[in-house]
Amino acid sequence: MKHKKLLSLAAFTLALLFSGCRPGGAEYISDLDVVGTAYTKEIDFSGRKTYAMWDSIPQISGDQLEPGETPKYVSQTYANVVTSEIDKQMKALGWTKVGRDQNPDAYIQNASMQNTYVYYYYSYYYYGYYYPYSGWYYPGYYPPTYSTTTTGTLLMMLVDAKTESTSPNGTQPVLWIGIINGLMEGSSSSFTSRVSKNVGQAFKQSPILKR
Amino acid sequence: MKKFITILAAASLLFTVKPAKAQDREKIFNMYYSMGLGTGDMADFISKYSWRGFGMEWKTDVFDNASLGFGAEWNVFYEDMGYDTYTRDNLALSGEQFRYANMFPMTARFNYFKDNAAGMRFFGGAGIGTTYMIHDLDMNIYRWNRDTWQFLIAPEVGVSYDISPENTILLSVKYNLNFKTKDVPSQSYLAFNIGFGFR
Numbered sequence: 001m002k003h004k005k006l007l008s009l010a011a012f013t014l015a016l017l018f019s020g021c022r023p024g025g026a027e028y029i030s031d032l033d034v035v036g037t038a039y040t041k042e043i044d045f046s047g048r049k050t051y052a053m054w055d056s057i058p059q060i061s062g063d064q065l066e067p068g069e070t071p072k073y074v075s076q077t078y079a080n081v082v083t084s085e086i087d088k089q090m091k092a093l094g095w096t097k098v099g100r101d102q103n104p105d106a107y108i109q110n111a112s113m114q115n116t117y118v119y120y121y122y123s124y125y126y127y128g129y130y131y132p133y134s135g136w137y138y139p140g141y142y143p144p145t146y147s148t149t150t151t152g153t154l155l156m157m158l159v160d161a162k163t164e165s166t167s168p169n170g171t172q173p174v175l176w177i178g179i180i181n182g183l184m185e186g187s188s189s190s191f192t193s194r195v196s197k198n199v200g201q202a203f204k205q206s207p208i209l210k211r
Numbered sequence: 212m213k214k215f216i217t218i219l220a221a222a223s224l225l226f227t228v229k230p231a232k233a234q235d236r237e238k239i240f241n242m243y244y245s246m247g248l249g250t251g252d253m254a255d256f257i258s259k260y261s262w263r264g265f266g267m268e269w270k271t272d273v274f275d276n277a278s279l280g281f282g283a284e285w286n287v288f289y290e291d292m293g294y295d296t297y298t299r300d301n302l303a304l305s306g307e308q309f310r311y312a313n314m315f316p317m318t319a320r321f322n323y324f325k326d327n328a329a330g331m332r333f334f335g336g337a338g339i340g341t342t343y344m345i346h347d348l349d350m351n352i353y354r355w356n357r358d359t360w361q362f363l364i365a366p367e368v369g370v371s372y373d374i375s376p377e378n379t380i381l382l383s384v385k386y387n388l389n390f391k392t393k394d395v396p397s398q399s400y401l402a403f404n405i406g407f408g409f410r
């Protein structure tokens with residue numbers, strides 16, 4: 001009897017210790033933010049010192065624009081957060097901002113896009129179909145559920161204005177690209193602060209841009 | 212080389228023990244809380260001490276001072292790597308990274324032991340078997356995952372103490388030496404076990 005009691009106590013204690021210590025993970029929305037950067041090795045752009053930038057940020061979608069249709073833009077409030085942070089970082093790195101008609105060495109072109117992911121869970125052992133009235137389900141197997149997550153991506157491209165285009169459609173080479181991705185959630189102020197922090201990070205991790 | 216030394220040590224023990232009589236053979240079932248600390252390449256992936264794990268084993272005396280048995284454990288390693296920048300060539304990626312390793316070692320075990328009058332049993336030996344392991348790396352909304360099996364040799368030393376004719380308390384340290392496979396380097400760790408034994 002004592003033996004069984006001790007066995008049960010040991011099993012219970014071990015189960016408690018184990019289940020009570022489930023590993024953690026991301027706690028805040030900002031924990032999921034990532035900032036990626038890359039630069040071209042084909043072109044030496046250490047001599048580029050001036051840039052121009054568009055104030056608005058278009059939204060990229062998978063759909064082709066119809067003739068006469070104008071592209072969508074992100075709200076100017078957020079666009080201003082992004083462009084002012086870029087200006088601040090570029091200035092700190094030694095670049096000079098000029099007008100688009102003042103023959104800049106490079107252009108900064110920004111764009112944004114959204115992706116929605118749908119997660120669906122259905123347990124084969126869920127018998128809800130047969131017991132729709134009572135709402136009963138087999139212990140441990142929950143009704144089918146789904147959730148959606150929307151992520152937003154901001155692309156910042158430093159496009160060369162000095163290299164002769166070799167592309168048949170006249171596109172210019174991209175010297176540097178910064179990509180920010182994170183969840184499109186949270187209050188307006190926290191979202192703004194995350195965007196600003198991550199734009200800053202993209203430049204901090206790119207010493208190649210220092211002049 | 213380590214593998215041969217361990218096998219040689221286990222084999223040499225076989226020649227220094229006497230078969231136990233059937234009626235004297237003690238059978239014991241151990242359940243224990245298991246903690247872990249990665250070493251080598253495993254520590255490169257997760258260096259943080261693991262407080263999560265448990266194990267079970269069944270052993271029977273086969274000689275006057277040796278036992279044979281089998282057992283399995285589950286150790287969970289986790290580390291929040293914090294916000295960092297990972298650079299490779301002309302690419303850089305910054306973000307928070309969370310790493311997980313679930314280790315399931317399973318071994319057949321041979322132990323040499325020595326009892327004393329105070330009810331303590333000191334033992335040392337090794338297990339041989341395999342570890343199934345799952346490694347996860349979370350960054351952003353993505354999870355990088357790999358799972359594999361590695362050949363395992365697990366030397367162990369420990370002590371058990373009789374708290375009643377049927378029950379013992381167990382303390383042991385085990386080194387789970389998992390051998391590298393084609394794609395995954397050796398994932399080895401020390402396990403510190405504390406638990407109860409039931410005769």
